[in-house]
Amino acid sequence: MKHDIELKVNGDTVTLQVDSRRTLLEVLREQLGLTGTKEMCNKGDCGGCTVTLDGNAVLSCMMLAVEANGKEVVTIEGLAGEGYRLHPLQKAFVERGAIQCGYCSPGFIMSAKALLDKNPHPNGDQIREAISNNICRCTGYVQIIEAIESAALEMGGAK
Amino acid sequence: MTYYRRVPEFDYLAPKSIGEVFSLLGRYKGDATLFAGGTIALHQMKERIGARPYVIGLKGVSGLDALAVGKDGVLTVGAMVLLQRIADSAEVQGGWPLLATVCRLLGTPQIRNMGTIGGNVAIRFSTAETLPALIALRAQVRIAAAGGETVVPVENLYREMKSDNLLTEFLLPALPKGVRMGYRKFAVREHFDYATVGAAVVLDMDDGKTCKDITIGLGGVTLPTMRAKGAEEIMKGRTVTDDIIAKAAEAAAEGGHMGSDVMFSAGYKSKVLKTMVERAIKEAVSD
Numbered sequence: 001m002k003h004d005i006e007l008k009v010n011g012d013t014v015t016l017q018v019d020s021r022r023t024l025l026e027v028l029r030e031q032l033g034l035t036g037t038k039e040m041c042n043k044g045d046c047g048g049c050t051v052t053l054d055g056n057a058v059l060s061c062m063m064l065a066v067e068a069n070g071k072e073v074v075t076i077e078g079l080a081g082e083g084y085r086l087h088p089l090q091k092a093f094v095e096r097g098a099i100q101c102g103y104c105s106p107g108f109i110m111s112a113k114a115l116l117d118k119n120p121h122p123n124g125d126q127i128r129e130a131i132s133n134n135i136c137r138c139t140g141y142v143q144i145i146e147a148i149e150s151a152a153l154e155m156g157g158a159k
Numbered sequence: 160m161t162y163y164r165r166v167p168e169f170d171y172l173a174p175k176s177i178g179e180v181f182s183l184l185g186r187y188k189g190d191a192t193l194f195a196g197g198t199i200a201l202h203q204m205k206e207r208i209g210a211r212p213y214v215i216g217l218k219g220v221s222g223l224d225a226l227a228v229g230k231d232g233v234l235t236v237g238a239m240v241l242l243q244r245i246a247d248s249a250e251v252q253g254g255w256p257l258l259a260t261v262c263r264l265l266g267t268p269q270i271r272n273m274g275t276i277g278g279n280v281a282i283r284f285s286t287a288e289t290l291p292a293l294i295a296l297r298a299q300v301r302i303a304a305a306g307g308e309t310v311v312p313v314e315n316l317y318r319e320m321k322s323d324n325l326l327t328e329f330l331l332p333a334l335p336k337g338v339r340m341g342y343r344k345f346a347v348r349e350h351f352d353y354a355t356v357g358a359a360v361v362l363d364m365d366d367g368k369t370c371k372d373i374t375i376g377l378g379g380v381t382l383p384t385m386r387a388k389g390a391e392e393i394m395k396g397r398t399v400t401d402d403i404i405a406k407a408a409e410a411a412a413e414g415g416h417m418g419s420d421v422m423f424s425a426g427y428k429s430k431v432l433k434t435m436v437e438r439a440i441k442e443a444v445s446d
């Protein structure tokens with residue numbers, strides 16, 4: 001069964017037709033070409049597919065696209081500013097060596113973004129809790145946590 | 160276990176009212192799945208566990224997402240209320256902090272932003288973490304069926320809920336003043352993993368010494384053994400001492416039935432459960 005849906009993705013309103021069984025992840029990657037959002041475990045364990053939906057971190061692989069109708073989605077592609085200017089979180093991940101193969105990074109960054117939007121000054125425990133659904137198999141988590149801390153400082157300082 | 164990347168084909172139906180849910184369930188008898196947050200349902204469809212050709216989405220059904228305290232002091236929690244909303248609710252934190260704590264410690268931010276309390280309960284897993292808390296809080300659940308509805312204690316849900324029933328809301332009675340609560344869960348990773356075992360305790364004490372009333376909900380055990388009645392009886396009317404708490408915990412662990420899983424033997428889990436009950440009661444005493 002096909003459904004006509006309307007989404008706001010990274011600020012743009014898009015209308016598209018989706019099949020009942022398509023996940024939000026499949027629609028983002030395959031219909032909208034937004035391949036920054038990754039598929040890894042496809043069952044909720046790894047967090048690689050994390051995007052924000054109306055500001056909250058969700059797993060796009062565990063969500064039917066038809067149920068995102070009328071909602072606002074932000075993916076990793078929606079973070080950078082004008083002229084390739086990286087978001088403070090993206091910059092901090094690069095500078096702090098929080099990236100190795102990079103496959104998990106979009107999910108971590110979106111989890112961190114959802115946290116910082118609600119809580120601009122998180123403590124270490126709050127950061128660890130916010131990324132508890134995300135798995136990295138290369139760097140370990142120390143640099144990732146440091147990157148989020150330093151992005152929080154930079155973003156707080158900019159205000 | 161075969162795991163497929165794609166979800167099998169189905170038609171998605173979006174009823175707007177509880178009446179429409181039942182007319183769809185009637186029309187597609189046995190061929191339709193209820194779909195709340197989908198965090199379990201979609202996973203099961205990918206694994207081809209009980210996949211059905213029709214999915215009834217509950218997100219647009221009105222009347223399932225109340226979170227409010229009534230004049231009688233009863234807290235109503237609609238089945239579609241998200242776990243994170245419960246954890247964040249000032250009213251729940253104030254009057255039923257046990258439920259807020261359980262929802263805050265459950266799963267991950269993503270799961271709590273997507274999963275509903277109705278889905279957590281309806282799946283009736285022994286590891287569903289809101290169940291022990293709801294039982295300890297003496298919560299009732301309203302179950303709607305094609306022919307009408309009933310309200311039953313959550314602890315009886317395992318035998319009262321039939322297929323094609325819809326849970327519509329949970330009703331949590333106001334607690335006596337000064338009541339204390341405790342919650343302990345044992346999970347491999349406390350944030351993320353299901354509680355292997357857990358214990359939720361609601362305790363009412365006279366003059367800070369005697370146990371006037373207590374309810375104990377166990378996690379990780381079979382549904383009929385989730386309320387630790389034997390342990391409650393040991394505590395009731397007695398002066399609360401370390402010794403009596405240890406005896407109650409022992410009885411609770413004996414009464415809770417559980418199987419071995421991929422990580423832990425039933426014997427080990429039973430030992431850990433005893434410790435969790437003991438700690439949860441002590442936490443309640445000093446609450």
Ligand SMILES: Cc1cc2nc3c(=O)[nH]c(=O)nc-3n(C[C@H](O)[C@H](O)[C@H](O)COP(=O)(O)OP(=O)(O)OC[C@H]3O[C@@H](n4cnc5c(N)ncnc54)[C@H](O)[C@@H]3O)c2cc1C
Pocket residue numbers: 043044045192193194195196197198199200201202238239242265266267270273274275276277278279280281282286287288289324325326327351352353354
């Ligand atoms: C990575 C991951 C981690 C998790 N961690 C935890 C955890 O730590 N603790 C825990 O307890 N759970 C955990 N879960 C399980 C799950 O996400 C939660 O239990 C959640 O609350 C389920 O709710 P849902 O709305 O997503 O249910 P759904 O998947 O939509 O539904 C679950 C089942 O209940 C039925 N159902 C749903 N709503 C109703 C209703 N109102 N009336 C009748 N039937 C209904 C559905 O038909 C389905 O069979 C985890 C899941 C994942 C994927």
